[in-house]
Amino acid sequence: MVRCLARASASAPGAAARVELKRRLFDLSHSVLMEIMEQTRNTYSDDADEDMSKEAREMKEIIEEIIPLVGVANRKLADVVKRRNLFFDKMIDAERQKLKQLERKKGEVDASDSADEKMGMIGVMLSLQKTEPDVYMDTFISALVPNLLGVGTETTSTTMEWAMSLLLNHPDVLKKAQEEIESIVGGGRLVDKNDLPRLPYLHCIISETLRLYPAAPMLLPHEASTDCKIHGDCKIHGYDVPAGSMILVNAYAIHRDPATWKDPEEFRPERFEHGRAEGKFMMPFGMGRRVCPGENLAMRTMGLVLGALLQCFDWTRIRDAEVDMATATGTIMSKAVPLEALCKRRANMSAVLQKI
Numbered sequence: 001m002v003r004c005l006a007r008a009s010a011s012a013p014g015a016a017a018r019v020e021l022k023r024r025l026f027d028l029s030h031s032v033l034m035e036i037m038e039q040t041r042n043t044y045s046d047d048a049d050e051d052m053s054k055e056a057r058e059m060k061e062i063i064e065e066i067i068p069l070v071g072v073a074n075r076k077l078a079d080v081v082k083r084r085n086l087f088f089d090k091m092i093d094a095e096r097q098k099l100k101q102l103e104r105k106k107g108e109v110d111a112s113d114s115a116d117e118k119m120g121m122i123g124v125m126l127s128l129q130k131t132e133p134d135v136y137m138d139t140f141i142s143a144l145v146p147n148l149l150g151v152g153t154e155t156t157s158t159t160m161e162w163a164m165s166l167l168l169n170h171p172d173v174l175k176k177a178q179e180e181i182e183s184i185v186g187g188g189r190l191v192d193k194n195d196l197p198r199l200p201y202l203h204c205i206i207s208e209t210l211r212l213y214p215a216a217p218m219l220l221p222h223e224a225s226t227d228c229k230i231h232g233d234c235k236i237h238g239y240d241v242p243a244g245s246m247i248l249v250n251a252y253a254i255h256r257d258p259a260t261w262k263d264p265e266e267f268r269p270e271r272f273e274h275g276r277a278e279g280k281f282m283m284p285f286g287m288g289r290r291v292c293p294g295e296n297l298a299m300r301t302m303g304l305v306l307g308a309l310l311q312c313f314d315w316t317r318i319r320d321a322e323v324d325m326a327t328a329t330g331t332i333m334s335k336a337v338p339l340e341a342l343c344k345r346r347a348n349m350s351a352v353l354q355k356i
């Protein structure tokens with residue numbers, strides 16, 4: 001993505017390219033997940049405008065066909081879902097072939113030991129079929145893959161879109177994050193995953209974004225498995241919850257509770273600095289046994305992507321007016337108006353940007 005943006009800004013009038021950040025961030029999150037599933041990275045083309053693999057592009061086209069048809073139960077939807085399933089079957093077969101080749105090379109060595117390194121997630125699950133055939137069935141794998149793509153893509157990309165929107169409306173925060181990256185990473189190389197623990201202010205920006213705009217504001221519906229009573233220092237203390245009740249947790253309201261957060265509506269990443277928000281109640285990824293299993297992946301992806309965007313480019317709004325922060329309706333809290341912005345290469349990164 002950085003390469004595409006660098007090229008676009010180099011040829012734009014005034015060296016400032018107008019970027020559809022919503023689409024870019026969605027494509028990137030999708031591409032990251034596809035890469036995790038089947039290690040498609042090595043098939044990337046050198047084409048300047050190509051920022052995802054062939055397989056990721058095909059899958060994205062299928063998803064884009066499915067989205068407007070969901071809820072409209074009709075033949076068209078059945079057709080495209082069939083196409084999607086065929087695509088996944090092909091993907092699983094290709095991974096199976098790769099695993100076989102790997103096993104041949106390794107002779108009698110247990111392939112599951114080496115699979116994590118060389119294979120994508122599908123390959124790892126296929127190698128586990130040997131030891132746990134009842135769990136890692138093909139049907140299980142082909143159900144899990146679209147599920148992860150479905151829940152992992154838009155949540156991550158929407159959160160990054162909110163973060164960029166907040167930064168565009170708070171240029172002082174944006175500048176402070178750039179200064180942090182400049183002093184810790186410098187301009188001689190791209191930020192990488194090992195830098196993330198050393199970029200606390202960037203982390204505060206992500207936390208503050210997740211507080212204000214949790215991608216799943218009502219988490220996922222839960223169900224009380226037994227009769228229970230709510231205890232605690234809260235308005236619903238003493239309530240009975242019968243077994244079988246559907247529970248919706250309003251994380252959005254909890255994150256903006258003035259009893260916990262000073263000026264809760266304000267975007268102020270500093271509130272998380274030096275562990276100041278420790279112990280305060282926040283649950284953008286849910287909690288307990290059904291907590292989001294993608295939290296680590298999402299935090300790393302968001303850290304790396306936002307870090308690289310801020311390190312390599314200066315960002316400004318398209319117009320003088322503030323970015324519209326209205327939310328759209330739906331289970332995922334996305335922006336009503338897709339984010340666009342102007343990006344310009346940063347002078348201290350020009351040597352790096354020329355090489356990538």
Ligand code: HEM
Binds near residue numbers: 294
């Ligand atoms: C910023 C990004 C993300 C946010 C805010 C987020 C948030 C959530 C939330 C709130 C839940 C429900 C937890 C509950 O009800 O207690 C959830 C569940 C889940 N998430 Fe995420 N998620 C994100 C990224 C991801 C990614 C990248 C993946 C995987 C690729 C993922 C996979 C899942 C799965 C599989 C579940 C269901 C878990 C279960 O029901 O046991 N999520 N996520």
